Amino acid sequence: MNTSIEQLRLTAKSIRIWVVKSLAAAGSGHLGGSLGMADVLTMLYFKVLRHDPKNPFWSCRDRFILSIGHVAPVLYSTLAHAGYFPLEELLTLRKLGSRLQGHPGKEYGLPGLELSAGSLGQGLSVSVGLSLGFKLDKLDNKVYCLLGDGELQEGSVWEAAMAAGHYHLDHLVAIVDRNGVQIDGPTEKVMRLEPLRQKWEAFGWEVTECDGNNLEELSLAFEKIGQESSKPKVLIARTIMGKGVSAIEGDYHWHGKAPSQAQTEEFINEILSK
Numbered sequence: 490m491n492t493s494i495e496q497l498r499l500t501a502k503s504i505r506i507w508v509v510k511s512l513a514a515a516g517s518g519h520l521g522g523s524l525g526m527a528d529v530l531t532m533l534y535f536k537v538l539r540h541d542p543k544n545p546f547w548s549c550r551d552r553f554i555l556s557i558g559h560v561a562p563v564l565y566s567t568l569a570h571a572g573y574f575p576l577e578e579l580l581t582l583r584k585l586g587s588r589l590q591g592h593p594g595k596e597y598g599l600p601g602l603e604l605s606a607g608s609l610g611q612g613l614s615v616s617v618g619l620s621l622g623f624k625l626d627k628l629d630n631k632v633y634c635l636l637g638d639g640e641l642q643e644g645s646v647w648e649a650a651m652a653a654g655h656y657h658l659d660h661l662v663a664i665v666d667r668n669g670v671q672i673d674g675p676t677e678k679v680m681r682l683e684p685l686r687q688k689w690e691a692f693g694w695e696v697t698e699c700d701g702n703n704l705e706e707l708s709l710a711f712e713k714i715g716q717e718s719s720k721p722k723v724l725i726a727r728t729i730m731g732k733g734v735s736a737i738e739g740d741y742h743w744h745g746k747a748p749s750q751a752q753t754e755e756f757i758n759e760i761l762s763k
């Protein structure tokens with residue numbers, strides 16, 4: 490896909506605005522991580538992934554596995570922007586009968602959604618299984634799995650990482666939202682993760698790091714990741730929780746909070762002004 494950085498920036502901006510709008514309509518949800526991930530998801534869905542919103546079950550599609558189900562609002566907003574369903578549906582977030590539940594559920598039939606999520610520590614195992622299956626069938630589909638840094642404290646993540654290294658799952662890409670915070674504080678206080686690069690390397694992964702809120706850096710990082718090598722790849726994307734809204738940036742109290750009516754207007758105006 491030939492999309493300029495400027496176009497991607499506009500898309501990310503609109504994705505953020507609809508995240509805020511949908512959370513405001515729901516009156517609850519996870520704003521911080523959703524805003525922080527807007528640039529990564531924009532890059533994936535508008536430049537990196539092989540997919541077709543008109544044919545969500547296309548067998549040749551790459552898979553995007555959202556392991557941190559709580560940032561569903563940014564996935565929903567991205568899928569809607571990509572054309573999987575109308576933008577207006579975003580305003581049904583968390584409502585009874587909606588296809589857009591607080592944590593994504595396959596049973597609601599949302600086009601583009603690959604996996605139910607919410608219980609942390611599951612997505613990388615699923616991604617390893619998918620990737621191993623593609624490899625055994627000699628297919629070139631890639632699998633991208635988005636993990637939270639707090640989520641890395643789940644032991645199952647490291648079992649999956651070990652298996653990916655063992656089976657040389659070269660078409661598997663894990664992305665870690667390295668925002669340094671989790672639901673109840675800084676990750677390094679709750680359960681130290683550093684040295685994170687060396688941990689992944691020890692499990693047989695090729696590690697790339699970048700500013701996950703910088704589209705130029707993300708573009709270069711995914712180009713590097715796209716180059717052939719026999720290892721699974723991990724992108725440690727350094728991001729800021731709440732990116733785009735200065736009043737909440739970096740504040741873990743916004744992990745799972747929705748804006749009030751007054752804040753909604755203020756937040757949208759700030760995102761629009763940048």
Ligand SMILES: Cc1ncc(C[n+]2csc(CCOP(=O)(O)OP(=O)(O)O)c2C)c(N)n1
Pocket residue numbers: 521522557559607608609610636637638639640641666668670671672730744
């Ligand atoms: C197995 C499991 N344990 C606990 C939770 C509750 N929980 C939801 S999000 C979260 C914090 C995750 O931190 P991180 O992955 O860093 O996400 P961020 O706060 O950056 O959005 C926790 C503990 C959960 N969803 N699943």
